[in-house]
Each structure stands twice: as C-alpha cells, then as structure tokens.
Amino acid sequence: MTRTIDAPSLERALVRHCSPTLAALKPASLFTFPGNFVDGPEGLRNKADLNTALAACADQIAPARIAVRVLAWRACGALIYVYRPRALEAYLQDERATRPLAQLGYSTASLEASLQTLSERLQSMSGPAARQLRGGSPCPCTRRGCSSDFPHELGFFLGYPYEDVLGFIEHRGQDYLAVGPWKVYANLEGALATFERFRRCAAAYMHAHERGYRLAQLVVAPSR
Numbered sequence: 001m002t003r004t005i006d007a008p009s010l011e012r013a014l015v016r017h018c019s020p021t022l023a024a025l026k027p028a029s030l031f032t033f034p035g036n037f038v039d040g041p042e043g044l045r046n047k048a049d050l051n052t053a054l055a056a057c058a059d060q061i062a063p064a065r066i067a068v069r070v071l072a073w074r075a076c077g078a079l080i081y082v083y084r085p086r087a088l089e090a091y092l093q094d095e096r097a098t099r100p101l102a103q104l105g106y107s108t109a110s111l112e113a114s115l116q117t118l119s120e121r122l123q124s125m126s127g128p129a130a131r132q133l134r135g136g137s138p139c140p141c142t143r144r145g146c147s148s149d150f151p152h153e154l155g156f157f158l159g160y161p162y163e164d165v166l167g168f169i170e171h172r173g174q175d176y177l178a179v180g181p182w183k184v185y186a187n188l189e190g191a192l193a194t195f196e197r198f199r200r201c202a203a204a205y206m207h208a209h210e211r212g213y214r215l216a217q218l219v220v221a222p223s224r
Contacts, residue, residue, distance in 0.1 A: 003035055005049040007056035010080075011215050014057060014068070018082040019205035020198045022066065024220040027091050027159035028083035030071070037073040050078055057215060064219035071115070072122035079122055081157075085111060086222065088159065096162035100169065104153055114157075121151045155182060161191070 003009070010033065014022070017031035037047045050070070058068050065084060072079040089111045092098065098108040107113035152173070155165035160182045167176070167185025176183035180195035205218055 005033075005035060005046055005053060007053045010050070010053040010057055011060075012209065013080075014082060014215060015205050015209045015218065016202065019202045019218075021082050021084065022061070022064075022205065022215075022219045023201050024084070024087075024222065025197065025201060027087035028081065028157055030079060030081050030154070030158060032074075032077040033080050034077045036075050037078050038075050043073075043075070047073060047078075054080075060214065060216040061219050063216070064221040066219060069115075071119045072125075081115075083157075084222070088157070091159050092156060094162065096166065097156045100166065101153060101156060104151075106153075118151070118154070118157055125149045125151070158182070161187065163187070164191070 013031065013033055018029035020026045021029040033050065035046045035050070036043050037050065054068055054070070061068065061082075065086060066082060067085055068080065068082045070078045071081045092101070092108065092111065092114065101108050101114065106117050152169045153165070155168060156162075163186035164182055164184055168183050171185065173183060176185055177188045178184040178191065180191070181198055182191075184191040208218060209215075
C-alpha cells in the first residue's frame with residue numbers, strides 16, 4: 001500500500017514521535033518516516049514530496065525556534081530530526097558530551113558541523129557499503145521503522161542523560177537497568193519518571209491534534 005507523503009501526514013508523525021521536543025521537555029527527537037526515498041523514480045518523487053511537506057511543517061514550528069531536517073535518506077524511510085538548536089547546543093557543550101564526541105571526530109565547536117557528521121554516519125550505515133556488509137540485503141526494517149545500525153553517540157544528539165549515553169557506549173547497549181525511549185544505566189527512578197512524563201505528553205498532544213489543534217498551536221516557545 002502506498003503511503004501518503006504530504007504535510008498533514010508528516011504533521012501527524014511529528015506530533016506522535018516528537019511531542020517531548022515540541023513541548024520543550026527535551027532538545028531533540030528522531031524518527032523514521034516510512035517510504036522509499038532513494039531507489040528509482042519512486043524514490044525521487046517521494047523525496048520531493050517529503051521536502052515539500054517538511055517546508056510546510058518547518059514554517060509552523062520555526063516561531064518557537066524549533067528546526068526540522070532529514071538526517072538520512074533510506075530505501076525504507078527518511079530519518080527526520082526535530083530539534084531546538086539553542087537547547088541542543090547548550091546540552092552538547094557539557095564536557096561529558098564534548099570529550100567523547102571530539103574523540104569520535106566531531107567538531108564540537110559547531111552544532112551544524114556536528115549534525116553534518118552525524119548525518120554522514122547515519123547515511124553511510126544504510127548506503128551501498130552497509131548493504132555490502134550485509135551481503136547485499138536491504139535495511140533490516142520492521143513495522144516500527146528502520147532497524148539498521150545507529151552510531152552509539154546518537155543519544156547525545158537526542159538529549160538523553162549523559163551517564164546513560166556513556167553507559168550505552170561502554171556496555172555496547174547491553175547490561176542496562178531498564179529500557180524505554182533510551183536504555184538506562186544510572187538513576188533508574190529518575191529515568192522511569194521521565195519515561196512516564198514523555199508518555200503523558202505524547203498522549204496529550206495526540207489527543208489535542210485529533211481534536212483539530214495544528215502543529216503551530218502545540219509547540220512551546222522558549223522562555224527567552
């Protein structure tokens with residue numbers, strides 16, 4: 001079945017997957033918008049349609065100083081990143097993020113440069129080289145989206161607790177205390193409370209959107 005790619009469908013996806021960022025509870029969110037965006041005429045057409053939809057949604061959230069962009073185009077979907085540049089920049093300036101990111105080759109003095117590096121890494125994990133490593137097979141996708149590899153440092157760009165991102169990197173995603181929006185390695189009680197806050201936020205936003213509230217009415221502007 002062909003999925004509709006237009007501003008209303010993208011708006012629904014943004015509300016469903018990015019409500020904590022729209023509500024200023026976290027600096028960034030990432031999700032997969034399903035569809036073929038790389039192969040043949042269909043991929044080119046889908047890419048053009050999604051870019052048009054992105055521009056329409058970006059206009060709605062820009063007054064709240066929220067940005068949206070595609071970090072990677074894949075045969076199974078586009079990785080869409082919604083972020084608050086000022087909040088994300090402040091989060092990434094902590095040495096608990098700058099030190100490991102610099103060791104991984106990120107230019108931590110520039111948010112745009114860091115996001116470009118992240119985009120390149122995400123794209124490379126779904127490109128021809130990645131498919132060759134998998135014996136030529138496509139991305140191993142599920143109904144929840146693309147399940148190709150993601151760089152372990154991605155958690156920094158989603159504003160997860162520093163200790164949990166570092167724990168994920170150290171333990172290679174294993175030996176965690178709990179799993180929700182991210183894998184928990186420290187402060188279990190605090191993480192579980194945050195998971196519940198995010199769940200309530202998503203439910204409230206989806207309910208409001210179903211009642212007719214537009215994206216522009218749901219975003220929370222920064223206090224300063």
